[in-house]
Structure formats: C-alpha cells, structure tokens
Amino acid sequence: MHFKARAKAALADAGLQRGLSKVDGFAARRAVAMRELEDPEGLRTAAAAIRDRALEDMDVWIETFEREATRRGATVLYAETGEEVASLVVEICRRHGLKKAIKSKSMLSEEARLNAMLAAAGVQPVETDLGEYICQLADEPPSHIIAPVIHKTKADIGELFERKHGRPRLTEAAEMTREAREMLRAHFLSADLGISGGNFLIAETGSVALVTNEGNGRMVTTLPRVHVAITGIEKVVPTLEDFSTLMRLLPRSATGQSISNYVTMATGPRGALDQDGPEHMYFILVDNGRTNLVGGDMQEMLRCIRCGACMNHCPVYQSVGGHAYGWVYPGPMGAVLTPAFVGVENALDLPQASTFCGACASVCPVRIPLPDLLRKLRERQVERGLRPWYETFGLRVWGWTARHPRLYALATALGVRALRMLRNGDGMIGSIPFASGWTKSRFMPAPASGRTFRALYAARARR
Amino acid sequence: MRVGLFVTCLVDMMRPSIGMAALELLEGAGCEVVVPATQTCCGQPAYNSGDRVTARSLAEKVLEEFEGCDYVVAPSGSCAGMIRAHYPDLFGDSPGLAARIARLGAKTYELTDFLANVVKIERVPGKFEGKVTYHDSCSGLREMGVKAQPRALLALVPGLALEEMRDSETCCGFGGTFAVKMEDISARMVEDKCRNIGASGARAVVLGDLGCMLNIEGRLRKRGDTRTQVLHVAEVLAGKDGRRSD
Numbered sequence: 226m227h228f229k230a231r232a233k234a235a236l237a238d239a240g241l242q243r244g245l246s247k248v249d250g251f252a253a254r255r256a257v258a259m260r261e262l263e264d265p266e267g268l269r270t271a272a273a274a275i276r277d278r279a280l281e282d283m284d285v286w287i288e289t290f291e292r293e294a295t296r297r298g299a300t301v302l303y304a305e306t307g308e309e310v311a312s313l314v315v316e317i318c319r320r321h322g323l324k325k326a327i328k329s330k331s332m333l334s335e336e337a338r339l340n341a342m343l344a345a346a347g348v349q350p351v352e353t354d355l356g357e358y359i360c361q362l363a364d365e366p367p368s369h370i371i372a373p374v375i376h377k378t379k380a381d382i383g384e385l386f387e388r389k390h391g392r393p394r395l396t397e398a399a400e401m402t403r404e405a406r407e408m409l410r411a412h413f414l415s416a417d418l419g420i421s422g423g424n425f426l427i428a429e430t431g432s433v434a435l436v437t438n439e440g441n442g443r444m445v446t447t448l449p450r451v452h453v454a455i456t457g458i459e460k461v462v463p464t465l466e467d468f469s470t471l472m473r474l475l476p477r478s479a480t481g482q483s484i485s486n487y488v489t490m491a492t493g494p495r496g497a498l499d500q501d502g503p504e505h506m507y508f509i510l511v512d513n514g515r516t517n518l519v520g521g522d523m524q525e526m527l528r529c530i531r532c533g534a535c536m537n538h539c540p541v542y543q544s545v546g547g548h549a550y551g552w553v554y555p556g557p558m559g560a561v562l563t564p565a566f567v568g569v570e571n572a573l574d575l576p577q578a579s580t581f582c583g584a585c586a587s588v589c590p591v592r593i594p595l596p597d598l599l600r601k602l603r604e605r606q607v608e609r610g611l612r613p614w615y616e617t618f619g620l621r622v623w624g625w626t627a628r629h630p631r632l633y634a635l636a637t638a639l640g641v642r643a644l645r646m647l648r649n650g651d652g653m654i655g656s657i658p659f660a661s662g663w664t665k666s667r668f669m670p671a672p673a674s675g676r677t678f679r680a681l682y683a684a685r686a687r688r
Numbered sequence: 689m690r691v692g693l694f695v696t697c698l699v700d701m702m703r704p705s706i707g708m709a710a711l712e713l714l715e716g717a718g719c720e721v722v723v724p725a726t727q728t729c730c731g732q733p734a735y736n737s738g739d740r741v742t743a744r745s746l747a748e749k750v751l752e753e754f755e756g757c758d759y760v761v762a763p764s765g766s767c768a769g770m771i772r773a774h775y776p777d778l779f780g781d782s783p784g785l786a787a788r789i790a791r792l793g794a795k796t797y798e799l800t801d802f803l804a805n806v807v808k809i810e811r812v813p814g815k816f817e818g819k820v821t822y823h824d825s826c827s828g829l830r831e832m833g834v835k836a837q838p839r840a841l842l843a844l845v846p847g848l849a850l851e852e853m854r855d856s857e858t859c860c861g862f863g864g865t866f867a868v869k870m871e872d873i874s875a876r877m878v879e880d881k882c883r884n885i886g887a888s889g890a891r892a893v894v895l896g897d898l899g900c901m902l903n904i905e906g907r908l909r910k911r912g913d914t915r916t917q918v919l920h921v922a923e924v925l926a927g928k929d930g931r932r933s934d
Contacts, residue, residue: 233872540859544876578870580863580877581736582826597777603738612738616865620734624742627697628749630726637701653909662868666875667906670702678695678704682711682723 228574231549241546244375251372251537254481255588261483262473272474273592275467276528279459283519286428286461287510294431297493299506303458306513310334311342313509314420314453318348321451321505323418329435329442330354331422332370332531333455335553336513336566339420350420351412353441355405362389368547368555371479371533376546409441419445419503421491423456424530425471426510429464432492433508436475436485446491452503454491458510459527471530474590478532514566522601523565528591529558535585535595541578550575557585557595561602569605576602634679641672691719691802692757694750696767697729698898706898709926710763710799717807724753730762732770735778736864744778747771748785751792759806760796763922765828766897768798773831798828800896800921804837812841814927816848820919821890823881823904824857825897838896838921845924853888855880862903878907885916892917894924 235241259265279286291301304310310333317323326348328334340350340361352361356373360366363385367373374382379398386401387394390408395401421442423433433454435442446452462468476482495502518527536542536556547555551572552563560579564572581596589595606612626633647654648671656664663669674681691714695707714721731746750771754760762768772793779786803809820842828834842850861867861877868874881904885893893916895901905918923929 229870229872232870236872236876540861540877540880541870541873544873577866578873580826580859580861580866580874582859582863583830584826584857584859587830600736600738603736604740605738607738616737617739620737620739620742624731624734624739624746627728627731627746630728633728637697641701651909651914653906660868662871662874663906665871667878667903667910670902670905670909672701673703673705676704678700678707679725681704681708683725685708 232545235545235549240378241376248543258477258481276591279462289428297431299493301508304511307337310337315346325349325416326418326420327351327353327416327445328420329445413444416449419449419452421445421454423454426461432490435489438486447501451505453507455509478534478590525593526561534588538584538588561598645671690758691721692754692760693723694762696764705928706763706920706922709922709928712926717809730767730770747775761802763799764897765798765825765832765834769827769831771796798832798834800837812844812925814845814925816845818891819849819851820892820894821853821888823895825900826859851888851890853884860900862899882907892919894919896921
C-alpha cells in the first residue's frame, strides 16, 4: 500500500484524527519557548553552521569520538546496515550472556527492526519510554518521533492495558502512567542490557547525550550490566560547546520546553570511583544509507536533530498522521529521509506529499530547506522516468506552448471559452476531464471573464 | 519609474479583473506600467514538478521580457517568489545568466509589498462595507515576507474591517498539482480553511494568490456557501468586483 492509500484510510480514522488534533499544541508551545530566546533566528543559523561543520569533516569527528570514547573504556563498533546493528547487539548479548534488554527511545532501533531481531535471538526487549511501551504492547510502530502514540486515544490505551496487564480498566492518564511504571519497575531491576539511542555524540569527550523527559533513559544507561548506545553516524558534534548551543533549540523545537526534564551525558562504563553505571559500554554507529547523502544535494538533511518540529507544523502530517508515511520517520523529515535512505523508487508518493507551504522549513532549528529537498527528489523522479508519462508529457507540451506566445494566447483564449461552457449558473464547474481529483471535493471556479487579461489589455490599449 | 506588470498565467485566464486592478493601482501610484505582450508563465508548475529544463526555459523568457524594467510586480506571492527565491537555483551552472537572474530577482515584488514598501501609497480607490478576513498565502508569506503589507493597505479601504481567522498562515491545501495528486489530503486542508473562514464571521475572504483563490472559492461553493466572497486583495484595493469584469 502506498502513501496515498494509507492517507485516505487515516483521514477516515476518527480516533487518529482526535489524536492529531493535539499536534498543534506542540507548535503553540514551541512558539512560546522560542520567544524566550534573545535571537532565535540567529541561533538557528548558528545551529545550522554547527551541524554543517560537523558534517563537513564527519570522518575526522567520528575518529576523534572513537579515540576519546575508547580512551574512557567504551567500545566503538560500526554498522553499515540495520541488519548489522541487530547482529552486533545479538553478538554482545552472547558474549555477556544477556537475556533481557530495557530500551530507551531510539528511532535507529526502528530502522534496524531491532526488537524483532532480539526476540528471535532469545533476548527479551522491553521499551521503557511510555509511548514506546504502549507501541510495543499494541505491536504497532510509533507514529511520531517524540509522541509515538499520538495516534491513540486514552480509551484505546485503557483498553490495551486492561487486556495486556490483566488488571481492571483505567480511565485516567495518570492512573495508566502509574500502572505502566509498576509494570516497568520489575523490568528495570531485572534487565542485564540497556539499549539507548543518542541525540548527539560529542567527539571531544567520547560521550553520548540523551535528551529525555521520563527518566527512563537514566535507568537504561545506569542500571543494567551492559549499555549499548545506537546512533546514526551523523549525530556527532565536535564539542560540548556545540552541544550546548544545539540544546538551546532541541527541546524548544520538539516539545516547547526550555530544557527537557533530563539531559544525560553517558561517558564510558563505570569507573573505579563510580557508584553506579554499566560494567561495559558499547557504541554502535550506524550508516544505513547516511553516507550516500554526504557530499550530495541531500546533505543538508543530515543536519537533522530529530526534534519533530517539521511534522508538528506540517498540515499534511496533521491530516494523516505518521503511519501513512510507511517507514520509520514521518512528516516532512520522513518524506525526505525515506526516499533518501531506501531509494526514491521505493517511496514514489512521499516527495509529492507536500504543498511546499514551507511551514516546516520556517521552524526547522537547523534550517533544513525541506521543500527544496523534496523538490530535488521530484527532479530525481522525473530524471529517472518514475513519474506517469501523461504528467511529464503534459508539462512539456504546456511548457512548449508557453514559450510560443501567439499560440499560447490562442490556446488560452479557446481554453477560457471551453471552461466557461462547463460552468453552472453560479460560475462554477462541477467536473473537468482529467481533473476529477480537483472536482471530487470542490468546484473549479470558471474563468470570470470571457476574455483573457491579454485580450482585455489589448482592447484597452486600442481605446 | 518603469514597472513591468507580470500578470501571471492564472490571472490572465481565470480572473483578468485582478490584472486590471493591479494595473490601475500601479498607475494610480504614478508608475509607468509596461505589460510585455509576450509574457505567459513563470514556470513554477514545471519547477515544482521536477522538470527543471522546462522551468529554466521559461525563466529565461521572463528574464528577457522584464529585465529592462526598473521593477517587476506580480499580483501573486507565489509567482514573484518563483522569480526572486527560486530562479537563482536554475542557473547555478551559468554565471553570466545567474548574475542577470539575481538582478531580476532583486527588483521583483509581490504587489502589496511593492505598493506598501516601495511606492508607499497612502490612498486607495476601493470601498468595502463590512468585515473581511485575510488568508496568508504560503509563498507570499514565507518567501516574500508578505504579512503586514496587505493588512496595512486594507486598512486604507473605507468601510472595511479586518477580522483575523484562526490559522490564517496555514496552507489551504492547494499546492499546485498537489490538489489533484493528493486530492483527499488537499480536500481536508481546504475544508479546515473554509471552516476557519466561516467562523471568522467575515463577508469576504481576501487573499493574494490565484491558486488559493480557486481552491478556497471552489470548496466554499461546493459546501453550499454562496454568500462568502473570495476576493483578491488587488480587487478590494482598486474597488473592482472580480465577477463583473467585462
């Protein structure tokens, strides 16, 4: 099923639509949080420059990161694909005899389909971010990168908990949260592996930074014997200074918070003087299509810090939700990342899933020109002959006519007359050949005058 | 001051009164207005559909037609945005043309931006009795910075009161071919827009781009609203009713 078909189903899903109506709350809170900053636009420019600098010499910063992380006792591994991520984690589990993994939020583990792979290898994965926990219980992928269950109503979740937890039905969010906490507590205490994502890798200290609100990230990175942090290679930034600049924007852009409840810096395994922390720490730095973007016309996408502001401000996302986008990342971010990572031929609809309204680009904290990137993907589709012939052909014919003004004047004069013959008494056209997509849900206003502007202007000039 | 009026292909065909209104407003402001007879389209439909070759050939045509003017003005934020914000992207590999394109872009204005900020008009011929609401078209707003200008000009119209709608900056769902390719999502977006227009209690929605205009008017009428007028800002300022132009 393609985006269009999934979108149609999503538009008809009343529960999903109720959930999505809350998305603009994120946008409102972001606007308030950004106003706290002295120079928000200047900060966005600075953040983009930091990300560009990191990407420009990504190999150097990754090497620095590896050296510093290794010096502090961590092991840095590399995975080229999602499958390699899963096999590295399984290998770590075998080496240390690990049986249960608690996980904090990681979109990369979704890219790698890690939970299924772990389960198949006899390791029980337990999502501990509340939203991700609900997704896992429901066996559904997240539909928003920071609000994974925005597609579910409170009643859906009450019903799900009753069924999965075997306890009485709850109706209040606070009660449900408390019940999930109780359920998760036992897992936190019994797990021997903690798997986290990483919001940033800091090259100069070899640390992974985690930005969370629930505190589960802290438990995942400190309680179990082994911690594995899985991040994309592009998440590296050179310095703590860079990180602190980006942190002024990330929580504000994501949830409208000045700062998230928790900001964790995990650096190496437990040291001799530490009271807690893992005995072993691993980093898995993942490519999974990212290096293909380096040096190309999509490189700006690698700046992305996964805040989700683009989807929170996207009227298309707000209409159809995240699952319609079909892969890990939804919204404008996903409409670029999915074709860029899995191939433009495997996501034909996504570059078209935008009106180019530009709301996403106007809020992106690292100034990714998302509509421009989507347009480049459309260009790629045209170059590779992936658009329907009638569309390509129609544009060429129209373009050729527009370059021949006399012919164009004649064609438009005839077009105006033809369209006016189709109009009703109110000047509206109810159906136009080859444009049923337009007329299904709206009329086409007929040309208001029987003559084109050019004809009226010529007549005026003659007077 | 020689001002080239870029009428735009949709105004030419669908609502010529807007072109006439723009012409009168510019002449009223003391501009010498030239309307190159060979003009057709800026090439945006091709550009946004991924056909750079067609887009570039039309951009070169616009360049030749308008580069002799002191200013280029279009009654559309979208077409003006194409010339100023996007043409440069089409000429990255030809420095000579790129410099000319950059100069063209720098003197290209959306109509209300030009009237408010360049010629700074203080009076308009239009009159309007009642409340209107303003829809911010995406390209005008985000590519050309058109937000305060139309509102400032509408404030000059005797009898007119502006009532802001909810989410006036949210896209109406037109998006060129998007409206046909992604018809269900587009329908939902324009429905939301129409509901917000209705809730504003305005007699008319005023806007600055033809795409939004056709989309919003088509949806309003389809849902049975024959009362709310859909007017281009140039028509209101010039005192022209778009449905009685000849």
